[in-house]
Amino acid sequence: MAGLERFLADEAATARLGEDLAMSLRPGDVLALKGDLGAGKSTLARALIRALADDAGLDVPSPTFTLVQSYETRLPVHHFDLYRLSSASELDELGFDDALAQGGAALVEWPERAEAALPDGTVWIELVHQGDGRLAKLSGQGAAIDRAARSLAMRDFLTTAGWGEAGRRFFVGDASARSYEIVSLAGIAPRVLMNSPRLVLGPPVRDGKPYAVIAHTAQSVTAFVAIDKALHAAGVSVPEIHAEDLEQGFLLLEHLGAEGFLGQNGEPIAERYAAAAELLAMMHGKAWPDRMEAAPGVFHDVPPFDREAMLIEADLLVDWYVPMLTGKPAGNALLAGYHNEWNKALDRLEGSQYTLMLRDFHSPNIIWRGDRTGHDRLGVVDVQDALIGPAAYDVASLAMDARVTISPEIEKRTLDAYVAARHAAGAFDEAAFREAYAIMAAQRNSKILGIFVRLEKRDGKPFYLKHLPRIRDYLRRALAHPALSGLHDFYAAHGLLEERPL
Template sequence: MAETVLERFLADEAATARLGEDLAMALRAGDAIALKGDLGAGKSTLARALIRALADDAGLEVPSPTFTLVQSYETRVPVHHFDLYRLSSPDELDELGLDDALAQGAALIEWPERAGDRLPDNALQVELAEQGAGRSARISGQGATFERAARSLAMRDFLASAGWGEAGRRHFVGDASARSYEIVSLPGQAPRVLMNSPRLVLGPPVRDGKPYAVIAHTAQSVTAFVAIDRALLAAGVSVPAIHAQDLDQGFLLLEHLGSEGFLGSDGQPIAERYEAAAELLAMMHGKAWPDRMEAAPGVFHDVPPFDRDAMLIEADLLVDWYVPWITGKPASDALRAGYHKEWSALLDRLAGSEYTLMLRDFHSPNIIWRADRSGLDRLGIVDVQDALIGPAAYDVASLAMDARVTVSPEIEQRTVAAYVAARRAAGAFDEAGFAEAYAIMAAQRNSKILGIFVRLEKRDGKPYYLKHLPRIRDYLRRALAHPALSGLHDFYVAHGLLEE
């Protein structure tokens, strides 16, 4: 694989420190950064900024490891700072534990030439040299580490184009997708959110020659977020204002709506906040939404339907991932056939349901509580790019059976009741039809989530999602208690799919 090179001019110490921040935002466990340069070239400035950014601590003491040879930091990504100047032989790297460091974190290596050929092939090479009144930085490498670093530098260029080139960057949150978010700050300005949303990588065909993401209508680019965000904002929903956008690269500079969520200090859901969110849904569901929305002049996003194929392929995640995990063997053809028969019958019953703009993941991680506001403006909504035109009941089920929080049956009932009351107050409302659609959508969503959480562990190496499975099974039992779902309930029980 050919090596790729990027060059940057660093006008002063602050620019060198910003490069350290940029590299920190791209760093992952297993990455190695080889930091080259003569004495006084700025290696210490860059290393200190990188480590402080990972620690989110601007005052963190970062001593030079010249005499200890290695200094370790328990940061967001554990980082090990090596100084090989006093290394007498590359073999001494075994004693310093470079391989162990890379197995559980990242390595920042000064004087890497002393390592001989012992550095990983995919190590990111960063060489600093004096250039006029400033410095030059030459960044080279190959593979995923370099690609992430290059994207982070492109994000800095995007910030500069928006007048935020000198902003400090700190990791904010990542999600189960490839998207990530940072908090960016400038003195005298309210912090903003930098959204990094690379174009979705479509997987292999799984059905009818189409990848899963195409069938499930997962957003493929940041254009979907921008279009839906703008439509929601125009309709009076508190979503982030977009201060700058680069649709081609997938970068957005957004309003920071805040960080307070739906849980109390004890980690428990606050019923009044769930009720307020239900009332927001009722307001949204009382509006007419177009299925074509504008992201930029002449650039449109067609909001896909939550059609039968999408519902079924999501529900199939239970059969594909959860069934083998809980039974120890792949699902049989008979089980699959029976599963599809039950689900097809249920989806037929949705034919007369109310359809509207469905945000799809309307739950606590994506709702900000803003206590200083009033009315529905207290609710800030983020992560809207996967919205579809689908059953209104879906988002109510997503909220009231929050996948990340244990919502008691009492708070679930209060949440649903708040929604129903608000819909009734606004005009005619088919409560019985809604209740049935709510149960069907809750069963579909929680079946999907059982599969997703196992997939995140088995395929993606993220085992911490498994702790949520007992909660999701409990939600599924609640949904299956509706009389219209008796057949599906009996099927799940017969195949042991609800057992702990």
């Protein structure tokens, strides 16, 4: 990558650069700070560490005499000062490689003393005096410098939106490449900065098409903007969009809050799940277009949740979960039987109500706003992957929350709240809905079993495996519906419902 430059007019601008770099930092990254005495290295390092710790008053002493200071922040960060090193070989004695190997990042002052020992992906940051300020020159090769460049572009976006001096703090990330920050200016309510890079399509997996194309995963932030605006117009509380850059994938959003659906001990609050079910009932009583406008002349065509998408999602179970259980890929006979049973189950969806399906309507994506009334108590986020699909799908996503243990009693209360609201609004085929609910719950939880194993095996995120017992329980509940007896018997015969040690 070509070098990046930023003029830093004062100490505040230097601190903002530290925040920008903190937002891009990942485990294994190395930032090398070069510059003469008084160039601002300590100011930048202090701001970076405080941003990672989300503590503006954190004491960050210079490691000149200790040589290294370590901080347990959002990710462990180790601040090295190599001024007193006599040779690069001494870096090993400071635990440099171990710090990176254990999931930490390194911030290195006076890196010239051990330049040959630093990894190839190091981001070099040189601070030089220029007039009354400083010029920061960033260079490097690889993912870390690319992330730093994107973070600087996000600062430019904030500047264009009138928020150039905002403080930035990490908010939340998810299983995709998207991430969110809280940005703050004195005297103004905080907002959310959404970073949604264009989806990188993987290799072809079926009929020459990548998985994301078959599953209809949103490929750009345009989908979020269009669906957000349509939901807002229909009376659903979604974030107001204060500024947008559709090309780069940046949005400045209203901050709906941070209170969720869980009590102090992590237990699900039944009344909130019921309220969310009633919101779904309201949404499912409306007619939704399959083409939505994101900006003048810019449209998003909402894809269908068609059979091809349903099947490739369900196939994640045989692609990832089965090999984890058996130690080998699923055989042809198992695959043929699996597809046969799933096609018979999906045939039963014919005649089911199809509507706007948000796809991940579960507690991490719903904000509870207890000071509001009615449906406005529920703020809905993460809507970009919406499809036109069975109404029952989002109810299953909510009532069998993938990251929260929902008891059969709370599941029943959630379903009953939805059914009662649909009946109150007019004619409603409850039996058809409950059958579709079972099918969609089985499909979704089969997919999630595969996804959680994939996140561990492919993406190095083992903490998702702790959810597997819950997902298996949900799957057993869904497959208990009489309409799914064939699918249930198939899963049981192949040991797919059995409890397994993690």
